[in-house]
Amino acid sequence: xxxxxxxxxxxxxxxxxxxxxxxxxxxxxxxxxxxxxxxxxxxxxxxxxxxxxxxxxxxxxxxxxxxxxxxxxxxxxxxxxxxxxxxxxxxxxxxxxxxxxxxxxxxxxxxxxxxxxxxxxxxxxxxxxxxxxxxxxxxxxxxxxxxxxxxx
Amino acid sequence: xxxxxxxxxxxxxxxxxxxxxxxxxxxxxxxxxxxxxxxxxxxxxxxxxxxxxxxxxxxxxxxxxxxxxxxxxxxxxxxxxxxxxxxxxxxxxxxxxxxxxxxxxxxxxxxxxxxxxxxxxxxxxxxxxxxxxxxxxxxxxxxxxxxxxxxx
Numbered sequence: 115x116x117x118x119x120x121x122x123x124x125x126x127x128x129x130x131x132x133x134x135x136x137x138x139x140x141x142x143x144x145x146x147x148x149x150x151x152x153x154x155x156x157x158x159x160x161x162x163x164x165x166x167x168x169x170x171x172x173x174x175x176x177x178x179x180x181x182x183x184x185x186x187x188x189x190x191x192x193x194x195x196x197x198x199x200x201x202x203x204x205x206x207x208x209x210x211x212x213x214x215x216x217x218x219x220x221x222x223x224x225x226x227x228x229x230x231x232x233x234x235x236x237x238x239x240x241x242x243x244x245x246x247x248x249x250x251x252x253x254x255x256x257x258x259x260x261x262x263x264x265x266x
Numbered sequence: 267x268x269x270x271x272x273x274x275x276x277x278x279x280x281x282x283x284x285x286x287x288x289x290x291x292x293x294x295x296x297x298x299x300x301x302x303x304x305x306x307x308x309x310x311x312x313x314x315x316x317x318x319x320x321x322x323x324x325x326x327x328x329x330x331x332x333x334x335x336x337x338x339x340x341x342x343x344x345x346x347x348x349x350x351x352x353x354x355x356x357x358x359x360x361x362x363x364x365x366x367x368x369x370x371x372x373x374x375x376x377x378x379x380x381x382x383x384x385x386x387x388x389x390x391x392x393x394x395x396x397x398x399x400x401x402x403x404x405x406x407x408x409x410x411x412x413x414x415x416x417x418x
Contacts, residue, residue, distance in 0.1 A: 148310045151303035155343060158300045187339035191307060 142200045149195025150205070152188055159184045160255065167248035173241055178248075182233045185251075189229050193222050206264040221258040228254045294352040301347025302357070304340055311336045312407065319400035325393055330400075334385045337403075341378050345371075358416040373410040380406045 165171030
């Protein structure tokens with residue numbers, strides 16, 4: 115049973131687009147699916163925090179701390195999915211991503227830096243400071259989308 | 267510009283299915299998209315580790331440590347998406363999920379426990395112990411899928 119289940123787990127992983135021995139060569143449509151999945155989850159955990167930043171959702175320090183931790187991990191996940199091989203896929207990614215890779219990378223790092231600040235601010239527990247940190251994260255999201263993502 | 271960008275970030279979050287003031291009531295199709303996104307990313311970061319467990323991908327302690335950390339966060343994300351409201355959606359989720367919630371929850375906790383073990387084992391750095399821990403995670407994935415997910 116053990117080997118069978120391990121094999122099942124592996125088959126699952128392989129089904130996700132990996133070919134053993136060529137892990138690095140993930141199909142473009144899988145890369146897109148993976149990066150969009152990261153964005154979907156960033157939206158899931160950012161949603162309530164964005165509402166709190168605007169005072170439209172009641173402030174909840176526990177939700178902020180939990181979601182900030184999740185966002186810290188998630189904000190590292192989309193970027194290797196923006197591989198040049200995905201340029202032919204139908205997505206909202208704008209050509210600016212490929213034209214100015216340094217600027218795109220800087221926008222990623224700006225988001226990650228602001229999330230790291232949010233995580234540490236949330237530990238401190240000062241609501242005003244946390245809301246300011248939330249605002250900075252929201253600006254990092256919006257700024258990158260304005261430049262690198264098709265308006266929808 | 268700051269307010270505009272914050273609003274853009276918020277609109278993005280809201281676009282993901284949140285309605286302010288009713289954050290808890292996320293649409294079933296969004297819940298499904300979010301839980302499937304978590305599974306997609308679990309597949310992304312488990313893929314190479316499953317290969318290492320079987321000796322088909324070269325062992326890389328740094329990849330194990332990084333991916334184990336990601337999986338630690340990701341393994342907490344799918345479950346609130348299995349809301350009864352999603353039973354009408356077209357997915358691979360089997361009715362067993364709703365018939366035996368306690369067993370489904372136990373399977374989630376079995377996975378999370380094995381990932382926590384993997385994270386701490388990876389810190390120790392012993393390759394044999396890490397591979398055994400990887401095998402246990404793979405079994406937890408496969409065991410849950412065997413019971414609660416449609417074969418495809």
